[in-house]
Amino acid sequence: MLDKELKNALEHFDQLNVLIIDDNTLVHGLLTDALYELGIKEIRCAQNAYYGLRLCEEMHFHIVICSFNVQSDKDGFHLLEELKFRGFVKKSTVLIFLSAETSETLVNSIVELQPDDFWVKPLSASSVKKRLTYALQIKRKLFNIYQAVDNKDSSKAIYYADRYLLDASLEKYFPSILRMKGDSFLQLREFSEAERFFKDLLNTYQYSWVYLGYVKALLKQGRIDEIQQLLAELTSKPDTRFATHDMLAQYYIEQENYAQAYDEIKLARELAPRNIERNKKYWDLARLNHDHLGQYQATKSIATYAKNSVHDSPRLLLNVIRAGIDLACTLADSSSEKVLQESERYIKRLQEHQEFGEFKEQLLVAQARILNVRKQNELAERLVETHLSLRTSTDIEDNLDKVKVFHELGMREEAITILQAISNQIAGENLASQVVSKYVEQEMKERQEIFFTARQLHEMAVEHYQKKRLEPALTSLMQALELSPQNSKIAISMLKVLLAMKRDHLFQDEHQALAEQGFNILNDHHFTGPSLEAVNKLKGQWQATLN
Numbered sequence: 001m002l003d004k005e006l007k008n009a010l011e012h013f014d015q016l017n018v019l020i021i022d023d024n025t026l027v028h029g030l031l032t033d034a035l036y037e038l039g040i041k042e043i044r045c046a047q048n049a050y051y052g053l054r055l056c057e058e059m060h061f062h063i064v065i066c067s068f069n070v071q072s073d074k075d076g077f078h079l080l081e082e083l084k085f086r087g088f089v090k091k092s093t094v095l096i097f098l099s100a101e102t103s104e105t106l107v108n109s110i111v112e113l114q115p116d117d118f119w120v121k122p123l124s125a126s127s128v129k130k131r132l133t134y135a136l137q138i139k140r141k142l143f144n145i146y147q148a149v150d151n152k153d154s155s156k157a158i159y160y161a162d163r164y165l166l167d168a169s170l171e172k173y174f175p176s177i178l179r180m181k182g183d184s185f186l187q188l189r190e191f192s193e194a195e196r197f198f199k200d201l202l203n204t205y206q207y208s209w210v211y212l213g214y215v216k217a218l219l220k221q222g223r224i225d226e227i228q229q230l231l232a233e234l235t236s237k238p239d240t241r242f243a244t245h246d247m248l249a250q251y252y253i254e255q256e257n258y259a260q261a262y263d264e265i266k267l268a269r270e271l272a273p274r275n276i277e278r279n280k281k282y283w284d285l286a287r288l289n290h291d292h293l294g295q296y297q298a299t300k301s302i303a304t305y306a307k308n309s310v311h312d313s314p315r316l317l318l319n320v321i322r323a324g325i326d327l328a329c330t331l332a333d334s335s336s337e338k339v340l341q342e343s344e345r346y347i348k349r350l351q352e353h354q355e356f357g358e359f360k361e362q363l364l365v366a367q368a369r370i371l372n373v374r375k376q377n378e379l380a381e382r383l384v385e386t387h388l389s390l391r392t393s394t395d396i397e398d399n400l401d402k403v404k405v406f407h408e409l410g411m412r413e414e415a416i417t418i419l420q421a422i423s424n425q426i427a428g429e430n431l432a433s434q435v436v437s438k439y440v441e442q443e444m445k446e447r448q449e450i451f452f453t454a455r456q457l458h459e460m461a462v463e464h465y466q467k468k469r470l471e472p473a474l475t476s477l478m479q480a481l482e483l484s485p486q487n488s489k490i491a492i493s494m495l496k497v498l499l500a501m502k503r504d505h506l507f508q509d510e511h512q513a514l515a516e517q518g519f520n521i522l523n524d525h526h527f528t529g530p531s532l533e534a535v536n537k538l539k540g541q542w543q544a545t546l547n
Helices: 003-010 024-037 049-058 076-085 102-111 125-141 144-151 154-165 168-187 191-201 209-218 225-236 241-254 258-271 274-290 291-305 314-328 335-351 355-371 376-389 396-408 414-428 432-450 453-467 471-481 488-503 513-524 529-546
Strands: 017-019 042-046 063-067 094-099 117-119
Touching: 003 125, 003 144, 017 024, 017 049, 024 042, 024 125, 042 049, 049 063, 049 076, 049 154, 049 314, 063 076, 063 102, 076 094, 094 102, 094 125, 102 168, 102 258, 117 125, 125 168, 144 154, 144 168, 168 191, 191 209, 209 225, 209 241, 225 241, 241 258, 241 274, 241 335, 241 432, 258 274, 258 291, 258 432, 274 291, 274 432, 291 314, 314 335, 314 355, 335 355, 355 376, 355 396, 376 396, 396 414, 396 432, 414 432, 453 471, 453 488, 471 488, 471 513, 488 513, 488 529, 513 529
Parallel strands: 017 042, 017 063, 063 094, 094 117
Antiparallel strands: none
């Protein structure tokens, strides 16, 4: 639609096209009656996401009113996300979100999509007319700046903002204008200018977006030390804590402090769990920080929330399968078997998918890895030797999983060959994120230096310990902790070895740091029952050696 036609339609109720997406026909009736009273004639209603998308493909809508609980596997959040992704909803579209739910996680998720208004059910006709009229007034008055934002022309958006701010008749719209101007400075990466802009606004406005814009401008300049107190305040307030944790996660990624970035992204994800890109960031940081349980939870969340959305893909199930096997490689037999059985259920689901043919080799790799974790090494080797080649894929994740199966089966030459191919691949991959690149680099280093999984190393250490070979036991446990740094069972085993070394007068000054690492891991875990008794006994024995 041409800009002139769009602007003209926004100025006349009878030229507006409205789409209502809600599974409740009573809501359709109330909204339709209220809109007719305003003079709107073209109103389409859909009870599910699929039909709503079909209508958007057929005609342009100036106003979209969408409910969270639309009938289908796609909730209102992911429907709106897809409408934006496909260009059906733009900044110049009046976007209204409906929900009977007002939980913090839902509100945070919706705020990210920046609707023009959020209506809480039950609705009243008078409120609908009043609030929609106001939303339309803003779109009409600020049409040029909205179009500039839609066209990603930040310089033009600032130009129109400055013109509008000189018009006293637009004073009640100044906050909206100022917000778009500030966002435009950030988009243009003019962080010093953005800092001055938001700092001046703080003298007049106390909106959360002003504080967040100011914080982002300083974080992008690496000046976190100047705003520590403000950050503490923002992370304690419901309307700002999610966005603050999200910004801090990105800041720490840029500073290559991946452990702190992971802590922040976990907090942001808890407060707004539906965003797929955030879940992907959580997954990547979990892998980089060797949090295999977090990695598994992240891949399951992505597969769940992406279902029937624009992000959906059978490859998401493959990610869950791989993460499950990675987790099983760090667990004891009983816990490991439970995760492996769940991975096999995901394999069955993927085999039933219509695109299964594209993933035959990837699933063979997964099945071989499962056999190996179950110590059915001969079957795993036969599967690999019969069906797998050293030919690499264009997908880095596929290649990494091949490295894992070769490495876990002791086929190190084959693993190194594929690692070298991945090294060349990542060097020419401009789209790989900073975190993914770092993870690949870490995987390559560890696979070349450590020949076994964390579980295998732990089992080897137990055998060394039982045969009084304390130094080899400690070496195996140190490598196991490098691969699984929060594993409490490995930490307990290491402390037992260090206690034995103390008794045998083999304990050296450099071992003290390992002991502190082990106790720090235990202190980060919550133990109950027999496990708590065992940990307390271990701590008592250690304390006795100090006395």
